[in-house]
Amino acid sequence: MTEFSTRYDRTADVLARLEAITQFGFGRFDVFRDWTRLMTHALARDDDAYLDVLDRYADANAEADRGDRPADHFAAAFGELRAATAAVGGDVLGDAYEAYGMASDAFGQHFSPPAVVRLLAALQDVGTTDGEGATQVSDPACGSGRLLLAGIDAADGPVVCLGVDKDEVCARMAALNCCLVNVDAVVVHGDALTFEGYGAWRTSRTASGGALEAVDPEAVGFD
Template identity: 40%
Template sequence: MKRAKKNMDELRRHLEAMRSHGHGPARVFEDWVALCFYALQRDDESYLEIMGRYDNAVRIDGMRPADRFAAAFACLVQAMEASSSELLGDLFMEYASDKYTGQFFTPWSVSSMMAEMVTPAEGERCLDCACGAGGQLVAAGLAMRHAGHDVRKSLFMGVDISFTCCAMTAINLTLRDLPGVVVHGDSLRLLTWAGWKIVRTPLMPPRLVRMTIEEATEWMEGPVRMGLEQERAKEEERGAEEPEVAMPPKPAYADMPMFRGMT
């Protein structure tokens, strides 16, 4: 954990240094996540488009913006090797959540506890329809490994309306070697805008590959729709089983003028 903290502190120093180039913390963080995301896809065109926003002719403390972003990614990889915790969600809340009027993710301790309490069976699909940084999926994969399950036989799927959240989830699944699918879309309205999958081949590290819009839509309209329908059925079943709760009697003071209308 000390090594992971050291790596994360170094990562923060690189991101903070980018503010000297005149960019706000939310912009720097989102661009860095996108650069990591595109690097894992080997998408040079999108990578260079983002880097075009920064003046790489200027060096601060001997480092260009491109050097800072690359060094921050290296720190993240090293921190993930040293810690099983999900790390990107905390960085998002630190640098970018204020931009969205307070978007907060489930704390890692809660996600981890939930996954340990209800550990998915080997071969099951794990679906999070509002995945954020992918913390719950990472926690599920960790709990399965602790239980001796082979996570390669399962599938981890995340959906989110935010591109940055989808990118963080895809980075987490790829670097944690969790086979999965990430869909950028609205799981409430079953709208799909893009999708990516983590592909694993023998003797090669996991690769992040962009899906066609048709393939991404199939994932949204298949597992997501099925998952939502199952949850609705469970809620209706629970509602039918719950006994009707009798309302408490009206208190005697309720008719007094000073309390009238408060009960």
């Protein structure tokens, strides 16, 4: 199986699960994109949308043994992602995207290194509050949400994040990262210049961990 160069050792555990799905003949980008869709649909409790995505893998799920089906690997990859993100406190999801992207031109996105986004977060006025004591952190081209995560780390106290990205996979990654680190956020799949929105997610901080829901882009100011 292919070995990938990753920033975090735990990212390899995630990629091993996704790579197992490609052995059924699915492309890496399709697998990664569908994985982000499955995770956001699952967290938003949108069963119909979840099953629509999983239907692409119906034949492979029917043929493979239990535990080795694409559905099993998708679920296990999510579990590995949760554990890895909690363990390293960094952008494991973006790391997985970048590592997978090195082996496929279909990914097409490149993110700022963690050291750079930490510097940017330190230079920003992260003391700006929303009027209720929460620090606002925003990024109009958020990618996997790396700058949002750095802003959360740099802030002293509660944080509210706003991220926007024109790329669907990137927007979903940012929303997932905000959910995984248990922060209040809105992430929009759309254009921050024209305010055209194609999808959006709201994450909420709760005592039991982050919650995620899909919302209408118009509800957060995008047409």
